[in-house]
Amino acid sequence: MTVPAFGLGTFRLKDDVVIASVKTALELGYRAIDTAQIYDNEAAIGQALEESGVARRDLYITTKIWTENLSKEKLIPSLKASLQKLRTDYVDLTLIHWPSPGDAVAVEEYMQALLEAKKEGLTREIGISNFTIPLMERAIAAVGAEQIATNQIELSPYLQNKKVAAWAKAHGIPVTSYMTLAYGKALEDEAIARIAAKHHATPAQVILAWALALGYAVIPSSTKRANLQSNLQAQQLTLDEEDMNAIAALDRNERLVSPEGLAPQWD
Template sequence: MSIPAFGLGTFRLKDQVVIDVVRTALELGYRTVDTAQIYGNEAEIGQAIADSQVPRDELFITTKIWVDNFAADKLIPSLRESLAKLRTDHVDLTLIHWPSPKNAVAVSEFMTALAEAKALGLTRQIGVSNFTIDLMQQAIAVVGAGEIATNQIELHPYLQNRKVAEFARSQGIQVTSYMTLAYGKVINDPVIAAIAARHQATTAQVTLAWAMQLGYAVIPSSTRRDNLASNLAAVGLRLSDADMAEIAALDRGERLTSPASVAPHWD
């Protein structure tokens, strides 16, 4: 993997809450933190990281460019602002957060600017998020598949997004699964509960292990220390082929995130 298999997501976490969560996660051994310009928490995450005194070279920090900053004259300045908030001279991964609404900014424009940000050393790797197969093909045409580290997409047992994941894999593009626990909906799934019982694990651990075993990176979040610790333990859980097949059968195409203002025409 060009990106870590397991990290901390920070969507919807703000102010003192996100400071406490990041601080706790780093204490527990997390070293990957995922944020975004639109989350409004980059400065707090930067503070928590600085307070932790974890060396920068041990960390993997991801941020995402919001749609308002896609234009060639805005993308790099906005990333520099993110770096200032995060108190670092570079991030490890920068993503295009959503496709440009109504194609207001062409894929060629923002991918070229993103590649320039990498060339300037502002980000070690670049990638995309919420991209369909067509949009990935357009991005590949601009920078090459080898330059796209990941496509971060909604992916969980109820939405396994196989077409997009398989295309990404065919191009050597890592898939990052967000909302892997489906906003907690899978926690009470009876099939996953039975698998968890067999492994003396939690349903969250089983679900995260399932995604990682398929080769996806995961970025779960929680505000509770015990859940943060428990989620991290999923890294060591190995499921059987039968377990994996049972979870594969849970796919029902249930998409939970599709904001009308930015969502593309999904595959």
């Protein structure tokens, strides 16, 4: 897997809040930062990255192409605009944020445009987000599985997305989990709390360690230094089989992100 296993998410963080979060994370040792055109924070993140003094070669920056920029005429110009905001000549990973609603732009068109952006050196790697199995099939047919660095999907103890994750793995596409803590809901779970107490860990560490153990990359976000530091330490937590089974039993197909008019027909 070329995508770093642990990164910083920036969804819903803007302006001074995102600048502070990114700078603190970088101080603590984070090097992968995940953003998107629609988050409206690329310029603030660009400022934070530049002011941090961390060398560009040590960073792994991900952004995502918004649905209105998916056509072959718009995709590359929109990515160039993102690069300008991020104050960099390239990003490490560019994802298709959501499949085109109603297939208005064909998967084949935007995947090939994304591959062209890679060939032009605007992005080191390309990938997808919120793609179902049929959409992954089309993406693979368009550019080849070896070109798809990840499928970033909602995945938490309450939505384990096992069918999609297993299909992706079988076809050589690594999975990145977003909303891993289920908007914080999973932090209140009794089963998770018991595992956390057993390991002298936080509930967030337990959930992140669970996702990492399954081979997923994670991108939790926080505005608090203590939480950013604590989350990072999830990488040192090893859960046993009993713990993993207890979390596996929490799956209830509870999806939290399914915007009307944007979400595909979920598997």
